[in-house]
Amino acid sequence: MSKRVLTTEAGAPIADNQNSASAGVGGPLLIQDQQLLEKLARFNRERIPERVVHARGSGAYGHFEVTDDVTGFTHADFLSEIGKRTEVFLRFSTVADSLGGADAVRDPRGFALKFYTEEGNYDLVGNNTPVFFIKDPIKFPDFIHSQKRDPFTGKQEPDNVWDFWAHAPEATHQVTWLMGDRGIPASYRHMNGYGSHTYQWTNAEGEAFFVKYHFKTNQGIRCLSSEQAAELAGKDPNSHQTDLLQAIERGVHPSWTLYVQIMPAAEAADYRFNPFDLTKVWPHKDYPLQRVGRLVLDRNPDNVFAEVEQAAFSPNNFVPGIGPSPDKMLQGRLFAYADAHRYRLGVNHTQLAVNAPKAVAGGAQNYGRDGLMAVNGQGRGAKNYEPNSYDGPAETGRPLSAPLAVSGYTGNHEAPLHTKDDAFFQAGELFRLMSEEEKSRLVANIAGGLSQVSRDDVIEKNLAHFHAADPEYGKRVEEAVRALRED
Secondary structure (H helix, E strand, C coil): CCCCCEEEECCCEEECCCCCEEEECCCCCCCHHHHHHHHHHCCCCCCCCCCCCCCCCEEEEEEEEECCCCCCCCCCCHCCCCCCCEEEEEEECCCCCCCCCCCCCCCCCCEEEEEEECCEEEEEEEEEECCCCCCCCCCHHHHHHHHHHCCCCCCCHHHHHHHHHHHHHHHHHHHHHHHHHCCCCCCCCCCCCEECCCCEEECCCCEEEEEEEEEEECCCEEEEEECHHHHHCCCCCHHHHHCCCCCCCCCCCEEEEEEEEEEEEHHHHCCCCCCCCCCCCCCCCCCEEEEEEEEEEEECCHHHHHHHHHHCCCCCCCCCEEECCHHHHHHHHHHHHHHHHHHCCCCCCCCCCCCCCCCCCCCCCCCCCCCCCCHHHHHHHHCCCCCCCCCCCCCCCCCCCCCCCCCCCCCCCCCCCCCCCCCHHHHHHHHHHCCCCHHHHHHHHHHHHHCCCCCCHHHHHHHHHHHHHHHHHHHHHHHHHHHHHHH
């Protein structure tokens, strides 16, 4: 059987791919050597800017199957009947480290899910924690700067990490999650995923509901201690990638059960705390989990760069029946995520196979044209403006979701206060739910980082947050920090 012929980018056959063309034996190389120049030039351009956050990731394809009727709450087509299946792509990631970082580190994990629905792509961008460190997107760049490598030392600095948290009391709840046992999942398969934000569902009658998504792992929760993680990261920095790849290859397909919490829209205004605050959870006794379906991953990508690195998720990719809420962090991400992909991948990144909608033949139907790497085949006289008289795609007049009522004056407002809004109560609740062993590990993890902070006032501000969350919590952290600093 003859081998396929190696060619240049232009398709011409290559005679010699082992030796550069030179001026005589041992002479200088020739600029006319097309293969050499093309090969080196392409190599120089193999990398694209990595994500500022969530750079280190893994992904897999699968499907979502509806198991329970939720048509009373949303008219989203992919949730319209029991047994309906929708193809999905799920990208897992760590948040703070760079593309070359280790998997087994103490860090939140991204849980970004793309549903290839019959009405377009629906992106649900969340984490493995139900809350986050901040509740206003204007603080996000500062938060990430404090957690990334310091511009002078080139490494993550406890002074920066804890100084930001000292000035962000609302972060206490997420810090308690991060420093607890679930701060380092044993694998991507053994952790939950959450939509984290509050979203809106709208049913066929136009009734609006606010929802939170919970993907519960069917493999069970498994986590690593700090010591186990440090050893694993040293032995195999790609531990989570290896585990996911090998599990799917051997037919052990990881799965999650999706539940939602549902709040009638009319109840949001008078709820005891702001239901759109990303630093808080809705207690299950108020809004119980309702099962929706089952998510299964059963196929690995063929090319990690093309399908995982270039996968683009944006929470503004909604479908009919699903929309945004007044969650400030969500509102900021509606712009920021899509804009990040336009910067990294170009304005035509939605035409890449992993991002392209499967709902319509030939890709998205709109009037976007040209730009870097445009492959949209709409030509031969097709108009690039709307409305037009030439049977181009037209608007439907049907909103994706119910309108949100607004009132008041424009300005830089703090979030509206509800009767029980508080930055510390839920962090204390989480601490009090822990066993004695879990509390001890949490305290040790916090003290290990906080004790390295060089300024006493920053330490004191953070200790005050833990005291406010729970007196025992604060006392134990304070004693542990003092003991480490006296050593």
